[in-house]
Amino acid sequence: MKRLISAFGFLTxxxxxxxxxxxxxxxxxxxxxxxxxxxxxxxxYAIYFAAQWVFPASVGAVLTIAAWAWLTGGLHLDGVxxxxxxxxxxxxxxxxxxxxxxxxxxxxxxxxxxxFLLLKVTALAEAHGQxxxxxxxxxxxxxxxxxxxxxxxxxxxxxxxxxxxxxGGLGDEFAQHLGAGAxxxxxxVxxxxxxxxxxxxxxxxxxxxxxLTTGLVILISRSKLGGVTGDVLGLSVEFSELxxxxxxxxxxxxxxx
Numbered sequence: 001m002k003r004l005i006s007a008f009g010f011l012t013x014x015x016x017x018x019x020x021x022x023x024x025x026x027x028x029x030x031x032x033x034x035x036x037x038x039x040x041x042x043x044x045y046a047i048y049f050a051a052q053w054v055f056p057a058s059v060g061a062v063l064t065i066a067a068w069a070w071l072t073g074g075l076h077l078d079g080v081x082x083x084x085x086x087x088x089x090x091x092x093x094x095x096x097x098x099x100x101x102x103x104x105x106x107x108x109x110x111x112x113x114x115x116f117l118l119l120k121v122t123a124l125a126e127a128h129g130q131x132x133x134x135x136x137x138x139x140x141x142x143x144x145x146x147x148x149x150x151x152x153x154x155x156x157x158x159x160x161x162x163x164x165x166x167x168g169g170l171g172d173e174f175a176q177h178l179g180a181g182a183x184x185x186x187x188x189v190x191x192x193x194x195x196x197x198x199x200x201x202x203x204x205x206x207x208x209x210x211x212l213t214t215g216l217v218i219l220i221s222r223s224k225l226g227g228v229t230g231d232v233l234g235l236s237v238e239f240s241e242l243x244x245x246x247x248x249x250x251x252x253x254x255x256x257x
Contacts (some may be wrong), residue, residue, distance in 0.1 A: 002029075002167055003028055003029035003032060004029070004035075005017060006026060006028075006029040006031055007029040007030070007032040007035070007036050008036055008039075009059065010026055010029075010230065011033065011036045011037075011075070011153065012036065012071055012072060012073070013038060013046075013070070013071060013072070013073045016073070025051045027179075027182075028179075028182075029077065030156075030157050030160070030178050030182040030186065031151050031157075031181065031182035031184075031186045032152040032182075032184030032185070032186075033154070033156060033157065033186060034150045034153050034186045034187075034188075034189035034190055034223075035189055036148040036153060037149035037151075037152065037153040037154075037189070038146060038149070038189055038193075040068075040071060040072070040149045041145045041146035041147070041148065041149045041150060043067075043071060043138070044067060044068055044145045044149070045069075045141070045142050045145045045146065047063065047064050047067045048056055048060050048061070048063075048064045048124075048141065048145060049062065049179065051063045055172060057125045057126075058121075058125045060125070061121045061122070061124040061125035061141060062121050063227065064145070065117065065120055065124060066126060067147070073118065075234060075238040076233075076234035076235070077113060077116075077117075077238060078213055078231070078234060079230070079231040079232065079233065079234020079235040079236075079237070079238065080109075080112055080116050080234065080235055080238050080239075080242040081105050081109035081110065081112060081113045081115050082099075082100040082101075082109060082231040082234075083100075083109075083112070083159045083231050083232060083234075083235045084108045084109040084111065084112025084113065085099050085100065085105065085106040085108050085109035085110075085112075086100040086111075086224070086225070086231075087224050088108040088112075089106075089108065093224070093225060093226055094122070095225060096166060096225060097166060097225060097229070099230050100229065101160075101233045116242070117237065119242060120238075120241070120242050120245065122249075123246050123248075123249045124141060124145075124245055124249075125243035125249075126249035127141035127144040127145075127245055127248040127249045128141070128248060128249065141154050141248065143193070143196075143197055143203075143248065144206075144244060144245050144248035144249075146193055147190070147193050147194075147197075147203065147248075148208060148240075148241040148244040148245055149241060150189050150190050150193060150239075150245065151190050151206070151207055151210045151241075151244055152236075152237045152240035152241045152244070153186075153208065154186045154187060154190050155210050155211060155213075155214040155236060155237070155240045156233060156236060156237055156240075157178065157182055157183055157186050157212050158183070158211075158214055159217065159218055159228060159232070159233060159236045160178055160228070160233060161178060162218055162221075162222070162228045163222070163226070163227040163228070164219075164227050164229070165221070165225040165226050165227030165228060165229050165230060166227075166229045166230075196208060202247065202248070204216070205247050206243070206244045206247040206248060206250075207244075209244065209246070209247050210240040210243045211242075211244040212243070213239045213240050213241055213242075213243040214236050214239075217232065217235055217236045217239060218236075242247055
């Protein structure tokens, strides 16, 4: 129970009982991260479902993405902005790390964040969770809203095992206590969701797109920074979620085949 509370406490702003944190608790609770993503996705779908009765899909998507940011405390979006500032700066590796630690947002970070949110809102508004002809329309984007946060929090376990660019930071402490058992446990939730998708190929492609995105983030981060940081972990989560939403909004899967 302590590990579950630790996982929810780190990844969300949901009110939880207070627990005594110890070094390593975050890494030891990592196998439960995808379960946290599943609960987060269920809350997001409830918000989207309620919004669609009053507003068009575009407005419902904006409200859902806003709730998404609030429920996670903006933790991962901060990584998008910081990495935007650091990755695009034509400076040394050490200077990039300094820029990413600066609480002020630069032009590159602001532009990256705005464009990312626009793309995420649009992808959600156009997502096809239940292909036409394969289920009731009221389900809407239930599968992408569940699958995206679950898969992204599983890929977080993969990227966290990369070399740290900032030893002693939160990401480094997280990785040091992340065991192989967490990967096995964490894989159960995304695999279970993939099995209930009426188009299994779509789920497989979405999962693959998230893994590919994570791989690209790792390559860029190691090239620019020499490893990963907490901000890079946040960037990976957000880009993995976007990758899943983009697959689910693809016109190739809008109708049953």
